[in-house]
Amino acid sequence: MVFKNSIDLYKKAVELVPGGVNSPVRAFKSVNREAPIFVKKGQGAKIWDEDNNEYIDYICSWGPLILGHNHPKVIEEVKKIIENGSSYGLPTKYEVDLAELIVEIVPSVEKVRLTTSGTEATMSAVRLARAYTQRNKILKFEGCYHGHSDALLVKSGSGLLTEGYQDSNGITDGVLKDTLTLPFGDIEKVKEVLKSKDVACVIVEPIPANMGVIETHKRFLQELRKITEETGTILIFDEVISGFRLALGGAQEFFGITPDLTTLGKIIGGGYPVGAFGGKKEIMDLVAPVGRVYHAGTLSGNPIASKAGFATISYLKKNPNIYKELEEKTNYLIDNIEILAKKYSINVCVNSMGSLFTIFFIDIDKVENLKDSLKSNTKNFSIYFNTMLENGIVVPPSQFEAHFLSMAHTKKELNRTLEVIEMAFKKIGEKSGK
Numbered sequence: 001m002v003f004k005n006s007i008d009l010y011k012k013a014v015e016l017v018p019g020g021v022n023s024p025v026r027a028f029k030s031v032n033r034e035a036p037i038f039v040k041k042g043q044g045a046k047i048w049d050e051d052n053n054e055y056i057d058y059i060c061s062w063g064p065l066i067l068g069h070n071h072p073k074v075i076e077e078v079k080k081i082i083e084n085g086s087s088y089g090l091p092t093k094y095e096v097d098l099a100e101l102i103v104e105i106v107p108s109v110e111k112v113r114l115t116t117s118g119t120e121a122t123m124s125a126v127r128l129a130r131a132y133t134q135r136n137k138i139l140k141f142e143g144c145y146h147g148h149s150d151a152l153l154v155k156s157g158s159g160l161l162t163e164g165y166q167d168s169n170g171i172t173d174g175v176l177k178d179t180l181t182l183p184f185g186d187i188e189k190v191k192e193v194l195k196s197k198d199v200a201c202v203i204v205e206p207i208p209a210n211m212g213v214i215e216t217h218k219r220f221l222q223e224l225r226k227i228t229e230e231t232g233t234i235l236i237f238d239e240v241i242s243g244f245r246l247a248l249g250g251a252q253e254f255f256g257i258t259p260d261l262t263t264l265g266k267i268i269g270g271g272y273p274v275g276a277f278g279g280k281k282e283i284m285d286l287v288a289p290v291g292r293v294y295h296a297g298t299l300s301g302n303p304i305a306s307k308a309g310f311a312t313i314s315y316l317k318k319n320p321n322i323y324k325e326l327e328e329k330t331n332y333l334i335d336n337i338e339i340l341a342k343k344y345s346i347n348v349c350v351n352s353m354g355s356l357f358t359i360f361f362i363d364i365d366k367v368e369n370l371k372d373s374l375k376s377n378t379k380n381f382s383i384y385f386n387t388m389l390e391n392g393i394v395v396p397p398s399q400f401e402a403h404f405l406s407m408a409h410t411k412k413e414l415n416r417t418l419e420v421i422e423m424a425f426k427k428i429g430e431k432s433g434k
């Protein structure tokens, strides 16, 4: 495979943009490549790069494209309004349509505010929780990623883990002091911390997907709900990834647990920039202009993004079988990956929830939290990534991210994926002398 055009673009980009990319994981640094691929177009389960290489895609824009690239229904809806104008800084019907659908589907959401990204959604939800409870401290879990606002960039996952650290520079001691962190799943420690009743909120990815996928135990979320209720602490489910993916109503519907506030993003924009935070009316009505918790945005609730999100969610609502089908496809891959791992004597642990999965190259049965996930053999992951890429399959360029499946992935593509995984495992087995 030739990557010349991508390499040339990267050389130019690094002179203009820090690291040549607008989001760190895209640089492919942790998987030891000279340059990332620069994408030209996508269709269904595939993307093409600037050298015209074709790939089966397991990034799917990191989650939004549950229907696959360029889904005709989404394009049709976007086309209906794209020539009318792009953004007005005034309300549009499309924001109301999307809000109505979110309120109808997501159990905890009685009122919702649209933002432009997931980062803004989580940042505003935390501010709202602080205003509502009149408390300063917040609690998050190690390895969970909630975007890049100051308060949430502590013991964080995703790109930070990929780059080999967990806390960003440039955050004041005051902010750091107010963000408490605990290992995911450790309910006894949570109970201890919340006892003092000075924590505004607990924010959690109900299925963590930013330290690799962690298979959440329902009991942990149930106990989290109970203890937050008992201590007057706001429970925020960050469903930027799991919303409309694990089930139509997200992880809260899947587990039957209702948080006080929910943050959303990705799927609700159908591939366009969007985010949202919502919850009980009583709390949401503290947001300006009703209350004095300020949130605003020039492009918040952008009409094109709202229309694309509305089209995507409407499609999911009309075709509820999608979730079962996605899980079946994921399980088909995973079952075969486990067989291949045995065949080549490779140590792997595959974690999955719905249509998300991570192959940890690791010698333990289950990866339950960040401490476990950090034990992964990232050298083996790198061999895996590079073998996949050089044979036409794009997987996340990091051990600490999720593979995303879409409705557009066919059996033929899954089988081709397994063929290449076999090549990768064979190489890993040979390198480790097995």
Ligand SMILES: Cc1ncc(COP(=O)(O)O)c(C=O)c1O
Pocket (backbone or CB within 6 Å): 062, 117, 118, 119, 120, 122, 145, 146, 147, 148, 158, 205, 210, 238, 239, 240, 241, 265, 266, 274, 275
């Ligand atoms: C769980 C979670 N929350 C928040 C965010 C931040 O969203 P955005 O990248 O749209 O700012 C992400 C991004 O991947 C995420 O995975």
